[in-house]
Amino acid sequence: MSMITPVLMAGGSGTRLWPVSRKSFPKQFAPLIGDETLFQASARRLSGPGYTAPVVMTNADFRFIVAEQLEQIGIEASAIAIEPAGRNTAPAILAAALMVASEDPDRLLLVAPSDHVIPDAEAFDAAVEAGSGPAREGRIVTFGITPDRPETGYGYLELAGRAEGPQPLARFIEKPDSGRAAEMLAQVNFLWNAGIFLFSAAAMIQAFRSHAPEYLDPVQASLAQARTDIGFLRLARQPWESLPDNSIDYAVMEKADNLTVVRFSGRWSDLGGWDAVWREELGRHPNGDGVVADPNSTAIDCHDVLLRSDSEDLQVVGIGLHDVMVVATGDAVLVADKSRAQDVRQAVTALKKKNRKQAVAFPRDHRPWGWFETLALADRFQVKRIVVKPGAALSLQSHVHRSEHWIVVSGTARVTVDDSVTLVTENQSIYVPLGAVHRMENPGKVPMVLIEVQTGSYLGEDDIIRYEDVYARDSKD
Numbered sequence: 001m002s003m004i005t006p007v008l009m010a011g012g013s014g015t016r017l018w019p020v021s022r023k024s025f026p027k028q029f030a031p032l033i034g035d036e037t038l039f040q041a042s043a044r045r046l047s048g049p050g051y052t053a054p055v056v057m058t059n060a061d062f063r064f065i066v067a068e069q070l071e072q073i074g075i076e077a078s079a080i081a082i083e084p085a086g087r088n089t090a091p092a093i094l095a096a097a098l099m100v101a102s103e104d105p106d107r108l109l110l111v112a113p114s115d116h117v118i119p120d121a122e123a124f125d126a127a128v129e130a131g132s133g134p135a136r137e138g139r140i141v142t143f144g145i146t147p148d149r150p151e152t153g154y155g156y157l158e159l160a161g162r163a164e165g166p167q168p169l170a171r172f173i174e175k176p177d178s179g180r181a182a183e184m185l186a187q188v189n190f191l192w193n194a195g196i197f198l199f200s201a202a203a204m205i206q207a208f209r210s211h212a213p214e215y216l217d218p219v220q221a222s223l224a225q226a227r228t229d230i231g232f233l234r235l236a237r238q239p240w241e242s243l244p245d246n247s248i249d250y251a252v253m254e255k256a257d258n259l260t261v262v263r264f265s266g267r268w269s270d271l272g273g274w275d276a277v278w279r280e281e282l283g284r285h286p287n288g289d290g291v292v293a294d295p296n297s298t299a300i301d302c303h304d305v306l307l308r309s310d311s312e313d314l315q316v317v318g319i320g321l322h323d324v325m326v327v328a329t330g331d332a333v334l335v336a337d338k339s340r341a342q343d344v345r346q347a348v349t350a351l352k353k354k355n356r357k358q359a360v361a362f363p364r365d366h367r368p369w370g371w372f373e374t375l376a377l378a379d380r381f382q383v384k385r386i387v388v389k390p391g392a393a394l395s396l397q398s399h400v401h402r403s404e405h406w407i408v409v410s411g412t413a414r415v416t417v418d419d420s421v422t423l424v425t426e427n428q429s430i431y432v433p434l435g436a437v438h439r440m441e442n443p444g445k446v447p448m449v450l451i452e453v454q455t456g457s458y459l460g461e462d463d464i465i466r467y468e469d470v471y472a473r474d475s476k477d
Contacts (some may be wrong), residue, residue: 006046006054010114015345016434019332023360028115039114045102053078055093064368084237090251101201101340123266131262141198144191146265150181159189169259273341278306384452393441402430402456413449414441
């Protein structure tokens with residue numbers, strides 16, 4: 001197989017998997033199936049012989065999560081490109097093609113969402129190999145999944161023929177109703193649209209030139225004005241924001257006449273809802289009663305249910321349930337009929353209308369230096385648990401509205417308060433007065449844990465004046 005550059009799309013929000021997937025930490029970064037996150041499993045699947053280092057397209061909110069999760073599995077990206085605004089998949093894919101074309105216009109790119117589950121990596125590699133020939137000849141290859149049920153949540157691909165091997169695409173089909181989905185299931189030339197594409201950089205640039213030329217100048221300008229930021233590539237905001245907000249299917253694929261489809265008949269899921277998680281887990285661990293329950297959940301006389309809790313301190317018990325999904329996190333619980341899995345996004349909409357933070361944010365807030373979570377919150381005080389990774393440091397900062405008291409409960413902290421630098425060890429504490437310029441660092445080789453007590457008239461995360469930051473963040477980042 002000739003060298004292929006994977007392009008991992010890692011900017012989605014995944015609202016149908018709420019409450020585990022939220023805007024601040026979407027499904028691709030969560031370990032929904034197995035121990036690795038979906039993003040890590042995707043990066044690992046598209047690595048090794050035949051693949052170059054990946055290009056990752058993401059946004060500023062997720063850049064440190066992407067870098068950390070790649071580091072955890074020993075994969076280094078050739079570029080982590082930060083889109084300055086969400087404009088769907090079309091401009092992101094063009095940007096990746098232009099980046100690769102600057103080195104080798106004939107290089108093949110394999111564009112894949114980072115939240116898919118494909119357990120049989122060897123079978124998928126074989127499908128990619130089958131598509132490599134047409135892609136090298138200038139075709140744009142898309143991968144279709146052999147359907148095993150009349151699914152209404154996916155778009156479909158209609159093949160021009162019925163033979164095996166790569167086939168010309170006859171047309172794209174939008175998500176069907178149940179009757180039409182059943183009709184297509186009975187025919188062999190209809191496949192699910194996986195949203196995975198293989199093409200040469202030159203072929204994709206030409207496709208945009210022919211079918212969506214309005215994208216070329218703004219994307220090229222955004223790349224030309226991009227800046228490197230501690231290992232990330234920040235695309236320029238102004239030209240990017242002028243781009244249309246369209247998918248690659250709408251902008252290019254539905255208009256192109258050089259599309260080839262490769263059939264993939266292995267197990268595949270885009271985990272587009274909790275019903276998909278239930279099916280995937282049953283595929284991995286089949287049982288007669290259709291119960292999927294994690295170690296923090298107990299099912300009694302239940303059938304065809306999903307029970308899940310992210311904490312051993314919150315035990316989920318289902319009794320006499322049928323076709324029900326129960327998903328619990330530390331601050332929210334979803335209870336839904338399994339047939340309504342695609343409607344879970346309505347929960348996010350409803351919570352946003354009520355101005356509830358659970359709609360978009362987790363109690364645990366990830367940062368490049370570690371994470372924190374709120375343990376108690378009232379009008380004039382807040383208590384947090386803060387975990388700082390070995391060698392990491394928070395920014396040098398001050399607050400206008402609050403003071404802080406830090407108690408180290410594990411590890412050692414190096415604390416700067418104005419002109420004083422102090423080592424604070426377990427069971428020791430230090431006070432940071434309102435307005436003091438301060439910083440916390442972990443000089444050790446193990447995570448450092450502390451309890452922070454804030455007091456003041458305003459306790460929001462935007463009450464930060466940064467003077468120095470190793471992660472190049474501003475007060476809004």
